[in-house]
Amino acid sequence: MATPTGAEGGTTPPGGADSADTDAGTFYECNICLDTARDPVVSMCGHLFCWPCLHQWLETRPQKQMCPVCKAGIGKDKVIPVYGRGSNNQQDPREKLPPRPAGQRSEPENQGGGFPGFGFGDGGFHMSFGIGAFPFGIFASTFNFNDGRPGPAPPGSPQNREEQFLSKVFLWVAILFIFYLLIA
Amino acid sequence: MANIAIQRIQREFKEVVKSEEVAKCSIKVELLNDSYTELKGEIAGPPDTPYEGGTFILEIKIPETYPFNPPKVKFLTRIWHPNISSVTGAICLDILKDQWAAAMTLRTVLLSLQALLSAAEPDDPQDAVVARQYKEANDIFKKTASHWTNKYAGGPNCDKDYEDKVTQLQSMGFDEHKARVSLSTCNWNVERATENLLS
Ligand SMILES: [Zn+2]
Numbered sequence: 001m002a003t004p005t006g007a008e009g010g011t012t013p014p015g016g017a018d019s020a021d022t023d024a025g026t027f028y029e030c031n032i033c034l035d036t037a038r039d040p041v042v043s044m045c046g047h048l049f050c051w052p053c054l055h056q057w058l059e060t061r062p063q064k065q066m067c068p069v070c071k072a073g074i075g076k077d078k079v080i081p082v083y084g085r086g087s088n089n090q091q092d093p094r095e096k097l098p099p100r101p102a103g104q105r106s107e108p109e110n111q112g113g114g115f116p117g118f119g120f121g122d123g124g125f126h127m128s129f130g131i132g133a134f135p136f137g138i139f140a141s142t143f144n145f146n147d148g149r150p151g152p153a154p155p156g157s158p159q160n161r162e163e164q165f166l167s168k169v170f171l172w173v174a175i176l177f178i179f180y181l182l183i184a
Numbered sequence: 185m186a187n188i189a190i191q192r193i194q195r196e197f198k199e200v201v202k203s204e205e206v207a208k209c210s211i212k213v214e215l216l217n218d219s220y221t222e223l224k225g226e227i228a229g230p231p232d233t234p235y236e237g238g239t240f241i242l243e244i245k246i247p248e249t250y251p252f253n254p255p256k257v258k259f260l261t262r263i264w265h266p267n268i269s270s271v272t273g274a275i276c277l278d279i280l281k282d283q284w285a286a287a288m289t290l291r292t293v294l295l296s297l298q299a300l301l302s303a304a305e306p307d308d309p310q311d312a313v314v315a316r317q318y319k320e321a322n323d324i325f326k327k328t329a330s331h332w333t334n335k336y337a338g339g340p341n342c343d344k345d346y347e348d349k350v351t352q353l354q355s356m357g358f359d360e361h362k363a364r365v366s367l368s369t370c371n372w373n374v375e376r377a378t379e380n381l382l383s
């Protein structure tokens with residue numbers, strides 16, 4: 001009859017386990033098979049598994065998917081694959097069955113304004129300059145780089161052309177007015 | 185048996201053997217066959233309970249699908265506890281059923297069973313008779329559990345009164361264990377226990 005120490009001492013070492021199995025290595029052990037994790041994935045709760053092990057666990061209880069360690073919610077789309085350096089030498093884990101879920105690249109969060117439409121360069125900004133005091137308002141709107149100035153009339157329409165004409169007339173009037181002020 | 189199951193048991197085995205609980209003689213696991221499908225567990229009765237001083241033997245069967253499904257565990261040592269059948273040793277414990285998780289090990293199972301001995305859950309009973317006694321006559325329950333621990337698990341507390349009652353029924357020709365079960369069930373009332381045995 002086997003004794004508690006039977007597996008450790010005399011007989012064959014289990015499953016060809018590497019003898020260089022130090023305590024430090026246990027940090028990277030799969031929580032299911034207790035071996036060094038292969039095709040590792042990590043859950044949102046931070047627990048490490050082999051993908052095949054976790055996949056089988058999720059298949060065992062499809063209606064109640066929880067982390068085998070802490071029982072937090074878990075799922076195929078809620079684990080992150082872990083790619084260690086040099087692991088590319090092995091076969092691509094995604095070619096194996098069951099496929100390991102791919103990593104997801106989310107775009108960095110846009111740190112811009114919280115109020116849409118208040119950003120510079122989106123056209124909406126220039127509008128306020130068009131209705132300033134007489135000559136300066138004209139200056140502002142006319143020299144406003146001509147880009148996407150929001151107005152009621154679409155570019156190229158007769159009304160638009162008329163507006164531009166009027167702008168130019170006012171511009172010349174303004175220039176003459178300033179000239180008059182300078183020489184007066 | 186599937187490779188992962190064997191490998192798991194082998195690793196867990198080492199874990200239990202190395203654990204501090206083993207050093208304290210609080211839990212123990214032994215292999216019963218070379219295929220790692222059957223094991224013998226042992227837990228010490230926790231201190232400050234009627235099970236203190238006793239050693240309880242468990243039958244552990246590892247299913248093919250381990251660790252994705254829990255091991256099948258039952259008490260081989262007779263025990264008087266609301267969540268363990270006094271007849272079959274079957275255990276009512278959530279982690280051995282739907283609350284099992286693949287990261288649990290033999291060690292955590294044994295420690296959970298030890299915790300169950302410390303904190304019974306009479307509202308989710310396995311043995312209705314024991315659970316009723318636990319709730320309605322807790323003093324008798326404790327003495328009965330302690331008596332069973334003494335008789336079946338090597339516990340130190342010998343209750344002279346209960347001993348005598350069992351002997352009394354034995355002298356009437358009843359089997360010792362059956363007499364003890366009947367007395368335990370009938371809150372150690374000898375007449376009712378006798379009636380119970382005769383019916
Ligand atoms: Zn694994």
Ligand SMILES: [Zn+2]
Pocket residue numbers: 043045046047067068069070071072
């Ligand atoms: Zn977790």
